[in-house]
Amino acid sequence: MPLDCxxxxxxxxxxxxxxxxxxxxxSNAILVCHALTGDQFAASRQPVTGKDGWWEQMIGPxxxxxxxxxxxxxxxxxxxxxxxxxxxxxxxxxxxxHGLDFPVITIGDMVRAQALLQDxxxxxxWFSVVGGSMGGMQTLQWASAYxxxxxxxxxxxxxxxxxxxxxxxxxxxxxxxxxxxxxxGGAYYASDKQPTAGLAVARMAAHVTYLSEAALHxxxxxxxxxxDSLTYGFDADFQVESxxxxxxxxxxxxxDANSYLYITRAMDxxxxxxDHGGSLAAAFxxxxxxxxxxxxxxxxxxxxxENREVVHALIAAAANVSxxxxxxxxxxxxxxxxxxxxxxxxxxxxxxxxxxxELIT
Amino acid sequence: MNPQKNFAPRKDIRVDWQLIADMINPGSRVxxxxxxxxxxxxxxxxxxxxxxxxxxLSQQGVNTCVAxxxxxxQGNADTDLVYYPENGFDYAILSQTLQATYQPHVVMExxxxxxxxxxxxxxxxxxxxxxxYLALNGRMPMTSSLDIPWYETPNIHFxxxxxxxxxxxxxxxxxxxxxxxxxxxxxMTRSHYSAFANFFGANCIFMLSKGSxx
Numbered sequence: 001m002p003l004d005c006x007x008x009x010x011x012x013x014x015x016x017x018x019x020x021x022x023x024x025x026x027s028n029a030i031l032v033c034h035a036l037t038g039d040q041f042a043a044s045r046q047p048v049t050g051k052d053g054w055w056e057q058m059i060g061p062x063x064x065x066x067x068x069x070x071x072x073x074x075x076x077x078x079x080x081x082x083x084x085x086x087x088x089x090x091x092x093x094x095x096x097x098h099g100l101d102f103p104v105i106t107i108g109d110m111v112r113a114q115a116l117l118q119d120x121x122x123x124x125x126w127f128s129v130v131g132g133s134m135g136g137m138q139t140l141q142w143a144s145a146y147x148x149x150x151x152x153x154x155x156x157x158x159x160x161x162x163x164x165x166x167x168x169x170x171x172x173x174x175x176x177x178x179x180x181x182x183x184x185g186g187a188y189y190a191s192d193k194q195p196t197a198g199l200a201v202a203r204m205a206a207h208v209t210y211l212s213e214a215a216l217h218x219x220x221x222x223x224x225x226x227x228d229s230l231t232y233g234f235d236a237d238f239q240v241e242s243x244x245x246x247x248x249x250x251x252x253x254x255x256d257a258n259s260y261l262y263i264t265r266a267m268d269x270x271x272x273x274x275d276h277g278g279s280l281a282a283a284f285x286x287x288x289x290x291x292x293x294x295x296x297x298x299x300x301x302x303x304x305x306e307n308r309e310v311v312h313a314l315i316a317a318a319a320n321v322s323x324x325x326x327x328x329x330x331x332x333x334x335x336x337x338x339x340x341x342x343x344x345x346x347x348x349x350x351x352x353x354x355x356x357x358e359l360i361t
Numbered sequence: 362m363n364p365q366k367n368f369a370p371r372k373d374i375r376v377d378w379q380l381i382a383d384m385i386n387p388g389s390r391v392x393x394x395x396x397x398x399x400x401x402x403x404x405x406x407x408x409x410x411x412x413x414x415x416x417x418l419s420q421q422g423v424n425t426c427v428a429x430x431x432x433x434x435q436g437n438a439d440t441d442l443v444y445y446p447e448n449g450f451d452y453a454i455l456s457q458t459l460q461a462t463y464q465p466h467v468v469m470e471x472x473x474x475x476x477x478x479x480x481x482x483x484x485x486x487x488x489x490x491x492x493x494y495l496a497l498n499g500r501m502p503m504t505s506s507l508d509i510p511w512y513e514t515p516n517i518h519f520x521x522x523x524x525x526x527x528x529x530x531x532x533x534x535x536x537x538x539x540x541x542x543x544x545x546x547x548x549m550t551r552s553h554y555s556a557f558a559n560f561f562g563a564n565c566i567f568m569l570s571k572g573s574x575x
Contacts, residue, residue, distance in 0.1 A: 292427065293434075311434055312444040320414070322427045323434035327420060344428045352430025 001113065004106040004269075011092075014117055015083025016040050016075040019059055020067035026123045027151075028359050030065060031114065032074040033131030033138035035336075036263055037203075037255055039082040042074040043067075048254040057338055064347045069359065070127060077138075078113045079105045079263050081256035088189060088256045098258075100186035105262060107134070107270045111141045118149065125149045127357060128350065132156035132335035133302065134263070137270050140310065143291070144272055144283040152290045152353045154346060156335045157299050159306035160280050160313065161271035166301060169209055170264040173202030177257045186258050199257045200248030207247045212298040212331030216240060273313075280313035287314075290356070291321040292349040294335070294342055301332040322349060374404050376546040377482050377564050381454060384480055384538055384568050385409050389451035392416070392475060394438045394468075395458030399426035402433070414450075416441060439463045442471035450476040459483045460516040466528060473534065473571050482566040487521035487559045490544070506544075506563070522559045525567070533572035540566045 002008050017040045022029060032042050032055065043059035045052065055074075059065040065072050076084035079102070087102035094101070118126070129142045129150045136158025143153040162170075177183055180198025188194055208216075220240040224230070227237065236242040276282040291314055295307035304325045314321040326341040328334045335342065354360045374382075378401045385391065387409045393402050396415030399422070405411045415433035417423045426433035434441075438455065439462050453476030455468065460483055462468045472479035484507060485491075494502035501511040509516075520528070522541065529536055541549045541562035550558050 290432070312441075315434070315444045316446055318446055318449050320432050321434060322423075322432050323436075324423055324427050325420060325435055341424060345424055348428030348430055355430070 001109075001116065003103050003109050005104045007103050009078075009085070009103065012078065012085035012113070013083060013089075014075055014078075014085075014113060015080075016073055016117065017042060017044055018074075019043050019072040020070050022071040022121075022123075023359075026121075027125075027357060028069065028127050029071045029073060029121075029123045030128045030130060031118075031126045031142070032059070032065070032072055033114075033129065033135035033142075034074060034077065035131070035133035035135050036206075036267065037251065037260075038135070039080065040074045040076040040084075041082070043072070046254070049250070054336060057336075058343070058346075064343050064350070065130070069354065073117075073121075075114055075117060077110045077134075077263065079110070079259060079266065081259040084113075086256065087186070087258035087262055097187075097189040099189065100258070102258070102262060104265055104269075106266050107137045107141050108145065108275075110266065111138055111145060114138070114142075115146060115149070125151050127359065128152040128154060128353070130154040130156070130346075131158075133158055133332065134267050136302075137267065140272055140283075141270075143287065143289045144276075147284075147287045147289050150289050151357055152292070152349070154292045154294070154349070155307075155310065156294045156342070157296055157302045157307070157332055158310075159302050160273060160283070160310050162268050163306065166209075167268045169206065169301075170268055172205050174261050174264060176201040176205065177261060180257075183257060186261075188257070194252070195257045196249075196252040199252045199255065199260060200245075202260060203251040203255075204244040204248040207244060209301045210331060210333040212300065212329055214298060214329040215331050215333075218329070219243075280309065281316035284314055284317040284319055287317060287319050289319070290349075290353055291319055292346065293321065293323045294345060295323075295325045296330070296332065296334040296339075297325055297327045298329045299332040299334065374400075376542060377456065377566055378404055380540050380542070380548075380566050381405075381456060381480055381482065382408050384566075385411065385452055387411075390414075390449070392445070392450040392453045394442065394453060394455045394472065395461070396426065396431075396433060397422050399429055399431045399433060401454070401456055402426070402431050403429065406431075438468050442468065442475055445475040447474055448477055452476050452478050452480055454480045456480075456482045457484070460519050462518065465518050465520070466532060469528070469532065469534065469569075473569060477570065478537065479569045480566065481525075481569065482564060483520065483525065485522045485541075485559065485562045485565050486519040487523060488544070488563050489560050490563075492560075522554060522562055522565050525565065526554045529567075529569065535570045535572045536567055537570050538568040542566070 042055040043053040076082045079086045087098045091098045136155035139155040177198040180195040182193040183195035223239045225239045225242040273280040295304040311323040324345045391411040391413045393415045402413040416436040423435045453472040491502040541558040542564040544563040
């Protein structure tokens with residue numbers, strides 16, 4: 001498979017989970033795209049953490065992505081670390097893990113790989129492609145690169161390009177990883193020293209961007225952690241510090257530091273308009289795909305204004321588009337949480353689309 | 362392939378919506394600007410099999426529309442029509458919203474840019490009840506249909522039937538059809554203007570197109 005960076009990747013694995021039953025004419029398949037640190041375990045137990053899937057709220061019998069009606073597939077992205085080929089896997093040429101030999105991949109490459117899976121499963125077109133954050137970027141890429149292969153597209157809390165601020169946050173995260181001496185230029189796999197400290201810091205910084213000031217205040221305020229007064233030291237005095245440390249420490253158990261570098265890079269490189277002569281509308285020209293764009297009022301990572309740019313481009317391309325900004329103080333993470341307004345919107349959209357595709361009467 | 366097929370035609374529809382529906386050719390592309398909770402769009406989809414889209418300012422309205430399977434985006438009639446391509450629709454509808462826009466004449470221009478035809482409905486502020494209310498009470502008129510006090514109403518640019526036809530002249534907009542309706546919902550006249558209609562007409566519905574010189 002050709003890659004955007006100019007090289008090719010000859011053979012690779014792709015790990016995916018599937019839920020529900022594919023109908024006879026294979027018209028009820030929905031592709032769920034995961035976010036930066038997500039994986040294919042969207043609605044099943046994550047084997048490393050033992051925790052529920054990241055989108056259990058959305059996927060299941062009678063839920064928005066109803067497994068009684070639809071066949072749901074979630075793949076681990078190219079460059080990931082949960083089964084799909086990524087930097088931690090063995091390079092057949094050297095018999096060692098790729099490390100930084102792994103080619104830099106893009107959102108376009110991730111989607112191209114998913115398209116091969118769609119071919120393999122002989123699904124002519126997805127009933128829907130849906131995802132939040134980086135999953136939303138993949139959704140937009142899908143709709144732009146393969147419009148005839150997506151009946152509907154639901155990009156959530158995303159943008160058609162990664163903003164300077166978001167690239168900046170990613171760079172902080174990458175530098176934290178690379179500044180960890182245990183990173184060893186990315187060749188840490190055989191070593192007993194792993195860049196866990198750097199990766200944990202990267203995760204902590206990123207995690208702040210997924211929340212909102214209001215959500216942090218509501219959850220933690222200035223409450224102290226297991227103590228009655230300040231310690232006048234650098235322990236985690238505050239609950240919010242303890243929470244972030246917990247997030248960081250848990251993350252390194254399930255995520256590969258090099259994968260983190262590669263996937264953040266893929267997001268940074270994403271700029272759908274630039275791929276189409278600077279016009280975002282051109283990326284969707286003549287599209288027949290039905291779109292439902294969802295943003296969250298307190299999301300400052302992918303603010304409503306950036307989602308709205310996508311909507312305006314779709315309108316200019318005369319696309320069939322719905323757009324809802326959901327009022328919430330939960331920040332970017334709202335798409336992973338119990339957000340009834342989002343559920344209602346997507347459920348209504350899918351139901352009318354299912355009628356249009358004659359999946360239901 | 363029509364996504365909005367799931368709406369049954371309604372008999373109890375508002376009079377002005379029924380009149381708007383009567384103006385529209387079946388199967389056409391329609392943009393409803395200020396579509397509220399989507400009742401008119403749903404009716405047009407059911408009764409006229411239109412390919413309908415909507416813009417609505419209130420989040421609640423948009424959410425209701427999308428949850429009901431209508432293609433509606435959150436947006437503002439004053440600022441967001443510019444994103445739509447020229448002549449992308451057969452009809453651009455502005456139902457009972459003109460008086461709530463900041464720049465009604467600009468909105469009308471935009472309606473006629475994005476739609477081959479524009480359908481505009483608005484309450485006639487020169488209706489005798491408004492005149493009587495103002496004359497007798499010396500206060501801003503409040504009627505059963507305009508029941509919000511002046512300091513709270515979203516209606517910031519009321520006009521009369523006479524004002525509207527004058528604006529159409531000024532803008533060189535062609536009036537293709539018009540219907541003036543009484544307070545009881547009866548059709549009074551289908552002529553564009555008369556002093557009688559300007560006095561007794563409660564609601565006005567106009568179908569417009571670009572004038573020949575514009």
